[in-house]
Amino acid sequence: MNPNVIYALGAAALFGASTPLAKALGLNLSPILLAGLLYLGSGLGLTLARLIRDRRWQPSGLTLSEWPWLIGAIAFGGIIGPVALMFGLTLTSGATASLLLNLESVLTAVLAWVVFKENADRRIVAGMLAIVLGGLLLAWPQDSAQSLGWIGPLLVALACACWAIDNNLTRKVSASDALFIAGIKGLVAGVVNCFLALALGAKLPHATVLVPTLLVGFLGYGVSLVLFVLALRGLGTARTGAYFSTAPFLGAAIAILLLGEPVTITFWAASLLMGLGVWIHLTERHAHEHQHVALAHRHRHVHDEHHQHEHSFQWDGTEPHSHEHEHTPLRHAHPHFPDIHHRHKH
Known part of the structure; x- marks a missing residue:
């Protein structure tokens, strides 16, 4: 198997598992503080890993023209996106939120095609349509009397839009050191979100919650992002997003099996549509004569x-x-x- 595909699927597996675990760990935490701690765990762990790898601090290797892309990626993907997700998780079941995260791959691909002019073919578009239909099915309120039924899914969708922007901006710097890119994003996003949460009155949790939260952040946000950047380098934005869309299935399975969340007919119907979309992506093949400049x-x-x-x-x-x-x-x-x-x- 193409190693870049393995990177993308590995990133999906780690991030997918982090979503229901973050919900379980954050039941008594401010959503902003939870997002900050997850990214702080990512940044601290990856920075330490980079120091150990290089045996000292090394320059980033980014050019002056690449820094605006990275700063934009940090703002959307490291600050706005995770805060929206954490608030969305308080109003949405873990299984539903996990599957709704498939919308990230759709929005990522749309931006890649429309704004950054990445190639798309009929199979990729068909797969994206199946994922969108599954997401809409999940977001539809089951009880029309629940006036807040749309708020949770909309916040999760907002997080997906932020990460879609992040993915396309990160692609611009994906040839650089993946550990640095993911580590600096985690440190900046973690510090900003934690500072904001503490300023709004949040309190740091006990070590029995703090340490597992940082660990989930390191694996689910840090190591996952490193693998995602490596996949971006080898697959491009839309295809990496397509492989990454397998993440919510693992997250949904954990939410159902470990957290005891209910399974509905709507959930299975949406899963079928999203699974079809992912299968179409995984079986796509692209070959033609082309010119390298x-x-x-x-x-x-x-x-x-x-x-x-x-x-x-x-x-x-x-x-x-x-x-x-x-x-x-x-x-x-x-x-x-x-x-x-x-x-x-x-």
Whole structure:
């Protein structure tokens, strides 16, 4: 299997499990504080991992033009999105919220196609339509007398929109160090949300709640985001979002099996529609003759057909490795995704 697909599915599994666990841990916490602690756990854990990996602090490697993309990603994906989700979870069952998170992949793809001009084909569009129908079915209030029936799902949908913007902005810097990107997002988002929550009167939880919450954040938001960035690098935004849309199924299963939440006919019908959409995405194949333009950048790579270059330093033959390198113009045909080397027009 393509390792980038494994990265995307791994990110989905970790994030999907975090949603119902965050709901269980945050029953007595401010939603803003819970979001802050989850991201703080992500940022602290990934920063420590990066220090251990590099044995000291290393520069980010981002260029001046890339920082606005990362700052925008942090604002939407690290601050606004998680706060909206945590408030939504207080008004929505964990299973329903988990499946509604499939809307993130739809909105991510729409932005990728419309704003960032990423390629789309009929299979991807058909899969997205199935996911949208499933999301609408889940969001429909079961009791017409409940005037707040739409608020929870709408807040979860808002979180999905924020993360869709985040995903597309992060794609712009996905060739850079994934640990740095995910770690700095966690630290900034965690500090901002925790400070805001404490300023509004929230209190830090006891260590028996604080430590598990930070751990869930490290795994479900931190490690998951690192894998997601690696997948973005290799699959492009829409396809990575499609694979990532498997996350809510795991989250829903945990909510039902471990938290004892009820299962309804609506839930199963929505699951069927969303499952169909995910299957269509997973079986998509894209191949045609295409032109590579001259390109210079830095990322971890092996010397495959896209990386035939000389080295300006003494190379010991270790792969994969990372350094500044140039791509010469090339025309060929093979199955591919809109990764960092295949962002061409069709």
